Amino acid sequence: MTGYSARWKLFKFLKVLLFSVIFSITVLFLVATVRTFTFDADAGLQLGKWENTTAISLHLSPQQRKNLLANFKAAIQIPTVSFTETNVNTSALREFDGLLRKVFPKIFSSSLVQHEMVGNYSHLLTVPGSEPDLEPYMLLAHIDVVPADEADGWDAPPFSAQELNGFIYGRGTIDNKQSVMGILQALEYLLEQGYTPRRSFYIGLGHDEEVNGLHGAANIVKLLKSRGVKLQYVLDEGLAVLDGVISGLDGPAALIGISEKGQATVKLSVSSAPGHSSMPPRESSIGILASAVKRLEENPMPRLFGYGPERGTFEHLHVKPRKIPFICRVLERKPDTNAFVRTTTAVTMFNSGVKINVIPSYAVAFVNFRIHSAQTLQEVLELVKSTVSDERVKVELVNGFDPLPVSSYDENTFGYQIIKKTVQSMFPQLTVAPGICVGNTDSRHYKDITQDIYRFAPSWFKPGDPQRFHGVNERISIQNYEEIVLFYFQLIQNNDIRKLPPPHSSQHEL
Numbered sequence: 466m467t468g469y470s471a472r473w474k475l476f477k478f479l480k481v482l483l484f485s486v487i488f489s490i491t492v493l494f495l496v497a498t499v500r501t502f503t504f505d506a507d508a509g510l511q512l513g514k515w516e517n518t519t520a521i522s523l524h525l526s527p528q529q530r531k532n533l534l535a536n537f538k539a540a541i542q543i544p545t546v547s548f549t550e551t552n553v554n555t556s557a558l559r560e561f562d563g564l565l566r567k568v569f570p571k572i573f574s575s576s577l578v579q580h581e582m583v584g585n586y587s588h589l590l591t592v593p594g595s596e597p598d599l600e601p602y603m604l605l606a607h608i609d610v611v612p613a614d615e616a617d618g619w620d621a622p623p624f625s626a627q628e629l630n631g632f633i634y635g636r637g638t639i640d641n642k643q644s645v646m647g648i649l650q651a652l653e654y655l656l657e658q659g660y661t662p663r664r665s666f667y668i669g670l671g672h673d674e675e676v677n678g679l680h681g682a683a684n685i686v687k688l689l690k691s692r693g694v695k696l697q698y699v700l701d702e703g704l705a706v707l708d709g710v711i712s713g714l715d716g717p718a719a720l721i722g723i724s725e726k727g728q729a730t731v732k733l734s735v736s737s738a739p740g741h742s743s744m745p746p747r748e749s750s751i752g753i754l755a756s757a758v759k760r761l762e763e764n765p766m767p768r769l770f771g772y773g774p775e776r777g778t779f780e781h782l783h784v785k786p787r788k789i790p791f792i793c794r795v796l797e798r799k800p801d802t803n804a805f806v807r808t809t810t811a812v813t814m815f816n817s818g819v820k821i822n823v824i825p826s827y828a829v830a831f832v833n834f835r836i837h838s839a840q841t842l843q844e845v846l847e848l849v850k851s852t853v854s855d856e857r858v859k860v861e862l863v864n865g866f867d868p869l870p871v872s873s874y875d876e877n878t879f880g881y882q883i884i885k886k887t888v889q890s891m892f893p894q895l896t897v898a899p900g901i902c903v904g905n906t907d908s909r910h911y912k913d914i915t916q917d918i919y920r921f922a923p924s925w926f927k928p929g930d931p932q933r934f935h936g937v938n939e940r941i942s943i944q945n946y947e948e949i950v951l952f953y954f955q956l957i958q959n960n961d962i963r964k965l966p967p968p969h970s971s972q973h974e975l
Contacts, residue, residue: 523654539564546610547676599663603669605908606701639934663963669682674906699911727842730863732831732860736750739825746824758815768807769837781897846862908920
């Protein structure tokens with residue numbers, strides 16, 4: 466009995482031990498399974514524990530709200546229009562300079578902030594940090610605007626900054642004085658509370674971005690290069706928060722531009738013998754050129770969606786791969802989203818003729834192409850020539866450049882993650898994704914002094930709003946402008962961390 470009892474106890478012990486081992490393995494398996502299925506592929510911003518740098522909070526009083534709105538309205542009311550590279554409204558630019566000095570007294574009187582005028586009308590501000598070993602960053606915006614005429618159908622005069630239903634109307638409200646004033650207003654608030662950055666930063670405000678930035682941004686870069694400045698990253702205008710603008714996206718998304726399209730202006734011309742309208746030739750110079758232009762419009766550049774970084778946009782937005790081809794077909798149906806799909810073709814000028822009864826000897830047209838990231842300038846020129854396919858039409862490149870390099874946007878990239886963190890802390894309901902800027906910005910001049918250029922401001926675009934850009938009834942909501950000020954207020958402080966926390970994936974273990 467004693468031997469049997471001992472064996473029985475041993476058996477029971479082993480049975481309990483085996484059950485415990487099986488139970489433990491099962492629990493561990495379930496934990497691993499749950500963690501596997503709940504792991505966020507975009508958790509690059511829930512990484513580790515972020516160093517707390519937002520020590521200064523912003524709580525706007527009614528008077529502060531009133532003042533910041535008045536400052537912004539005053540900026541919109543100054544018609545800082547750029548017409549051509551050699552024709553900008555210099556008196557308005559001087560008036561704008563006076564406005565900035567008046568409404569941001571802390572900035573322009575601070576011993577911390579170094580202010581310089583560049584190219585006569587652009588501004589360069591240097592804000593040195595307490596730890597000079599940290600690589601600086603730069604915030605960009607531009608002062609100038611495109612022309613606007615009330616006769617085109619504006620609901621309010623384009624330089625009135627009139628309030629209608631919670632919106633401020635005026636040229637520059639979304640391109641790009643909301644960023645000019647938002648950046649400076651944020652810095653003014655920080656200085657009022659005794660802020661000194663850990664990481665140095667620059668602010669560049671160009672005065673001729675709308676006409677290529679050759680005197681403003683280009684000269685700012687030249688100055689920085691002469692001083693040996695290298696930047697961690699640059700943040701300029703470009704993309705925004707899109708809410709219902711792109712078909713197929715569920716909910717609003719903040720798209721951060723990681724590149725921008727290239728550009729080419731092509732001149733098409735036809736020369737022929739002049740004559741009297743009573744004895745017309747079979748084909749006139751106008752007719753020949755019109756046919757060439759029609760062929761370009763009827764044969765758009767190839768669909769390249771998915772061959773550039775734009776595919777990453779939809780992958781980050783968790784769009785299923787089988788849905789992406791459908792989205793591509795939807796995008797190309799509308800002019801404002803077709804730009805994401807291909808190199809676009811826009812005939813912008815067509816001139817010929819001097820008299821009603823004279824057949825002109827010369828006809829000329831100019832076509833502007835915005836080049837997709839998967840194409841080069843040379844490839845576009847070759848396609849233009851093959852599409853025109855008429856030796857009588859002379860094809861010449863007026864100017865152009867290739868698409869800009871693609872900036873990094875992985876979880877180890879400082880600039881992208883700082884911008885993403887700032888967006889998500891303010892708008893937790895938003896998905897943040899990389900995108901392509903279809904227009905061109907001053908930031909392209911900075912590619913020699915930084916590897917990472919981003920194009921984003923948290924302007925909120927709903928259906929119909931993209932058409933306001935350079936169009937009629939440009940506007941911004943009062944709430945959205947306040948959000949932009951807060952965005953830069955937090956962004957500047959978020960940049961003060963020494964380095965990003967380790968990626969979430971590196972901590973993903975049992």
